[in-house]
Amino acid sequence: MTKLYKVLALVLVAVFMLSACAPAATTTPAPEQPTAAVEQSTSAPAEPTAAPAEATTAPASTGPAGVLRLPLRPGVTVGSLWTAAGRHLDEAFLSELAQVKWTADGVQPMLAESWDMEGDGTAFVFHLRQGVTWSDGEPFTADDVIYTFNIYANPKVGAIHAGKLADVVGYADVVAGKTETLAGVTKVDDYTVRVELSTPSPLFVELKVPFISILPAHILASVPADQLKGNDYWKHVVGTGPFIMTNLVEDQLVEGVANPNYFEGKPKLEKIVFQVYADSNTMLAALEAGEIDGMLYQGGGIPVDQVSRFEALPNLKVFGNMDAGLPTFLLINLNKEYFKDIRVRQAIMYAIDRQTIIDTVKLGTGTVSNTMFPAAWARPDTLIDYQYDPEKAKALLAEAGWDSSRQIDLQRYYTDQVNKDTVDAIAAMLQEVGINVVVREVKSAEFQASVDDGSLELAYAANGQGLDPSLGFLVTGCGQRLSVGYCNERVDELYKLGQSSADRAVRAPYYQEISTILNEELPKIWLWYEVRPVAFDTRIVGLAEHYAEQPLLMFDVPVYNEIHTWYTK
């Protein structure tokens, strides 16, 4: 770093000297020559004050008939292979073999009408739906499925969800670059595909298949894998979804019209529009003014302190307590010597009055957690309840020989007011017991970099596990980067066992044992399960109704919610 600074300083001096040498005009009474500065604010947009909480009297919604308008965050228009946040475009324009149902209790057969499991999950045979056409008229066949699976796994493509295919036979060879086709995916005939797995995975269809949006082989197979990303296809997606993309303007909007040949029936809505917003306050203002028909979970949904502002609007149905399936915790770097003593972590748990923070700062939203999984079936009834006890915390710290002069860095990357106040409250409570915590707001990239270079100490974080508790492996498994030094072989074993059956009654004891271990060993400082308020305009019949039946939010996986049946009043 110092070398970089020296180089920077040298170049700065050189440039300044050069510009000073620029020939000057000779003038008599010289007019002012202000230095040329590019007049732009390059600081990141400062936190705008939250708009006043008073209710505005909005007239009944006057949105256009037949058109559904939804908001998106930037960065989601790059294409389904690389979208890291939200799969709403996939829900609208593409389909998967099976899609997660909005009721969160299984999958809906989509491009695969049915499937057979061989053995205890060593292979799956998918029977594809016949008569489905792509939006350009070409028929959908097994070739598309095989192409899609291969391209998702291809390392040159860099698909975010490539890891979902890790259990497919041949995945290791594709990742190593030895071949571009997965040996385990075979075409039985034009409408039948067989997928062989290297480890028995009875939950392959429920947990992995919904992430793979099927792409058209007849258009993309000729595109080299490393050139796929910038390809024009992503601006004119040809798919099998309920809508056909008609217009995509990067980071601005995406438009689509109803697909008359959609295999579930032509949608009653005529048009769908996704409007991109960089700033969530702008999104909220647009919702209030009736310019969009709903607030999805991206970017935090509606901040809990603004829920009442939207509840006052007659045309909106607000779900103020929508379970986000989001365990929130303090990430703690277990590679640091001073965090290795369990008593220190216990002390931190006892020092934070989580219930009070929920009751006050979070306006009563959320439930205290003492372990990780949000799904109730994955947790046992008996867990250590770390009730607020600052004296006990101090005693534990004294036992462990904690040095209260040591400064601990607590990172926070959520920028809304509620989360800011929450982290400040946590910091204050920790300082009370002698842990000298200093809060630092960071951007996502900085936080991720601190995980990699080991400078992370504490961070306020959350992890989306709404779809299934098995997702928890990514933050508590041995060697996972977000485990940050935690490794318990038994936990890894239990995760494996937890996926050995599709029957919840069989899986539950394994996850409950993991819950108990995580509760006792405290690899993270468990805080609570978050809510993420969302709101929908009642002029779209079907939108709010389906969310009312959705028990929790499932992040970043396309969700089937019968969008083809919705219509405007």
Add this chain to the structure above:
Amino acid sequence: MFAYFIRRLLINIPILIGITIIIFLLASMMPGDAVLAMISSETPVSDEMIKMRQGELGLDLPLHIQYLRWIGNLAKGNLGFSFVSAESVSKMIVMRIPATLELMGVSLLISILLGLTLGTISAFKQYSVLDYSFTIFGFIGISIPDFFLGMILVFIFALKLKLFPTSGFITAGEEFSLADNLRHVFLPALALALVRTAVFMRYTRASILEVLGNDYVRTARAKGLKQKIIVLRHVMRNALIPVITIIGINLGVLFAGSVIIETIFQWPGIGMMFINAVTARDSPVIMGYVLLTSIIVLASNLLTDLTYSLVDPRIRYE
């Protein structure tokens, strides 16, 4: 004069290179890189995926190699491809510039017209009630940050009075129409313009007053020339010189856009593209944007200096 022009052009080249080096170093010093910026802890990604992506984008190469690669591409006329969307950077910029030009152009137009007019009135009616109220308005205008003004305008005109939309380029879901587009540009342009109006107004007023106090103006009055002729022929031409400076500097801003206003109003210009690129650590886009704005600022400075000599015969270049 021509020699001066050539000299200025030539010295701009090393300045440009220096600017790109500085920005490249600064951008590299920011923690994290494009791949890390894309992932979130809410949906984790494995280590191997991250390393693989970093390798593909060339992020694991030493800094000077990355920079030289960029310069090499530039020499071939290629600004590179975005790390986030793999789109050609030059295409991205070209697509988004018209929106920024529209916003900044409208705002500049409003502020020049208003600023010059109010400043002139203020100067000629010095110390009147009108002058004082304009002065107060001027101070308020210079002090208010434009994003704060933007939010106030949205609150009043878009949410309460419902006269204008809250954000965006056109109404979502509808076809493009000029009237709709102008309705959308009005609030953001106004937010930007009000601040600049105040600046232009103060400069114009001060400059006119300074010229009015000069000997040759007194001579003209003594000669018996009508006030109108004095104003037009002698005062305005001389008073406009510093004003040209300010306008010239603001020309650079025409292309740079206002990052904050574009974000608040969701205006799809290159200002918003830039801030998104910085957050996403999208180096090619950052470098492309900086190169573009640097060239424009340097060019507009040169243009401004040359314009002086047209307006003021006292100014000579050797």
